[in-house]
Amino acid sequence: MALSVEKWVGFGSAMAGVGLLWSRMPEHFHEEARYIISSLVPMAMSYFNPxxxxxxxxxxxxxxxxxxxxxxxxxxxxxxxxxxxxxxxxxxxxxxxxxxxxxxxxxxxxxxxxxxxxxxxxxxxxxxxNRGSTIIxxxxxxxxxxxxxxxxxxxxxxxxxxxxxxxxxxxxxxxxxxxxxxKRQLFTNHIVNGRPTWSNVPYNPSATFDHLAMDHAKKVEIINDLTAFKMGQDYYSKVGKAWKRGYLLYGPPGTGKSTMIGAMADFLDYDVYDLDLTSINGNADLRKLFLETTDKSIIVIEDIDAIDVELSTKRKEGKAANGGEGNDNHVLIKVCDKEIGKSKVTLSGLLNIMDGLWSACGSERIFVFTTNHVDQLDPALIRSGRMDKLIELSYCRSEAFKMLAKTYLEIDDHSLFGEIGRLLDETNTTPAEVADSLMLRRESNDEIGRVLDEIGGAPADVADNLMLRWKRKRAADECLESLRETLKKAKMESATPPI
Known part of the structure; x- marks a missing residue:
């Protein structure tokens, strides 16, 4: 027992001597010793940890x-x-x-x-x-x-x-x-805790290219262009270009620009990213959102003419110093000085995503811009090579009307087709307005439904039933007659000079 006490006393004296010696050492020795210990301890633990x-x-x-x-x-x-x-x-x-x-x-x-x-x-x-510290x-x-x-x-x-x-x-x-x-997804950007992010919902567009009311030759041209893009990985790699394509859809409201986007997504089976520039803080956030988009996607900016993109402070000061003269190519668009939406994204930042250094990050992407006023867009945005295809979606004419009649009324010909076609050529009526006139009214649908219930069976089994055909023909007659009267009224209003 006495021997054990002596051992502990000796150990305590030795430790006191080590402590005294440590205190006498210079400060740089302390730092080196701490560094060696901090390096050796994890190594030793790693060696014994399996x-x-x-x-x-x-x-x-x-x-x-x-x-x-x-x-x-x-x-x-x-x-x-x-x-x-x-x-x-x-x-x-x-x-x-x-x-x-x-x-x-x-x-x-x-x-x-x-x-x-x-x-x-x-x-x-x-x-x-750094737990316990103040977080900036x-x-x-x-x-x-x-x-x-x-x-x-x-x-x-x-x-x-x-x-x-x-x-x-x-x-x-x-x-x-x-x-x-x-499953196709529709994404939209928003801010969460100050950070831009995407949220998504399932996207199943009902419209296809078969439902688009437009010139048949133009429709075939667009389909062939999309097909060539989808199959063009080797070509884009061969010529040294990013695998992307830009489309500008322009025309009056109601001419089918959003429907065209849905048809493109359905045809390619791509996701759609609806990019809202007004909710983006700046070019850095725009790049972050772009990098989080997936391949095989359509990036959409709708109504680009209605967005007011701010200049950076440096450019504003430069313009003011020049007496108000400046390079307006840095402003995306400003319509009648009316602030519809503001964004700190600059035109150069947007173009860098589309056609600059950042465009090479990712592949198989399509950019689609829509506008009602193509003449007000900056030329730098729509130049050749940046917007590969400019697609005009205009008013409804005779050929587009026949396609809508086939879709909505399931008829290929009618005695009123000729007159309605001439009226459409003489008036500026959008496909949306024509489609609204051709939609069967609720009472017509209910009446046809009652006939089907009385006859029994699926519609395909009773398609030759004279009663059902008569009901459908009468509903189509009513829709076409209503459309003709609407077009006549629109023609008279357009011919009447304003007071």
Whole structure:
């Protein structure tokens, strides 16, 4: 017992001597010693710890682009690996079956197996890098904040298996699942906590090219152009151009510009991104949104003539210094000095996305702008090579009317076709106005429905029934007669000089 006490006393004396010696050392020695200890301790712990981990963050370090591997892991976890999690999230699916979408909740861990290797996944929430310190925010978001991430833990002997086979297999399964469950989406941008982001809903446009009321030759030309673009990856690579194409749809309101976009999306099976410039803080946010769009997508800016894009302060000062003279090419559009919407996005920033350095980020994208006043757009925006095709959607004429009659009334010919065609050529009537006149009234639809109920069977089985054909013909006669009277009235009003 006495010997043990003596040992502890000796150990205490030795430690006191070490402490005294440490205090006598110069400060730079302290710093070097701390650096060596801080380096050796993790190395020693890593040597004895048999497990390693891989972090899959939701965004990259620069926070500029979403990490696709994070989405791949999320899809993989939701589809096949949720056993063992005590807390899950459920959202309503927009599919036809309305099945709930189950996903992993934050701070939950699940296990997985691959080729005999056991791994563990955990979804980690957002966290501050410097806990306890004051966080500086930039544009409403934390400047020093760790994004959400998946943490993958595995035994170090499975390192090569995880990196070279397991993670690539997750990516392959993700691509297969995306292809199998592919549904067109309509995206719109908005601000969440000061950060621009996309939100989306399922998009199933009812209109196709068969429903578009326009010149047949022009329609075939557009379809052939879209087909050539979709199949043109090798060509664009050969000539050294970004795989993209620009369309400008212009014409009076009601001529089918939005319908054309839906038909293009249906034909190509592309997603649509409806870009609202007025809700974007500046060019940096515009680039971020562009980088988050997917390949095989249509990026739409509607009514580009109704958006007022601000000049930067430097350009404003330069213009004022020149007595009001300046380069108006930097202003996108300003209609009658009426502020319809403002954006801090500059024309040069928008053009850089479309046709500059950033246009090479991503592929198989189509830009579609719409306008009611093509003559008021900046020439830099619609020059050849930037807007590859300018498509005029004009008033309804005889050929377009026959297409609408076929769609709405299911007739190819009628005694009133000739007169209505001449009236359409003499008046400026939009396809939307003609379509409204050709829609069967509720009472006509109800009457036809009652006939079908009385006869029984599907419409295809009773198409030759004289009674049903008579009812449909009478409804078509009423619609065409109403359209003729509307066109006559419009012709008289246009011929009457204003008082």
């Amino acid at each position: 497990y390693e981990q891989v972090i899959v963050p939701e965004y990259g370090d620069e926070r500029f682009r979403r990490n696709k591997l994070f989405d791949a892991v999320s899809t993989y976890m939701s589809s096949v690996r949720l056993e063992g999690a005590s807390r899950l999230k459920a959202e309503l699916s927009y599919s036809s079956k309305d099945d709930p979408v189950i996903s992993l909740d934050e701070n939950q861990e699940v296990a997985d197996s691959f080729d005999g290797a056991r791994v563990w996944w955990r979804l980690c929430p957002k966290a501050s890098k 925010t930039l544009h409403g978001r934390d400047a020093d904040e760790e994004p959400r991430c998946y943490r993958l833990v595995f035994h170090k002997r499975h390192r090569q298996l995880v990196l070279s086979k397991y993670l690539p297999s997750i990516i392959q399964q993700w691509r297969v699942l995306i292809a199998e469950n592919k």
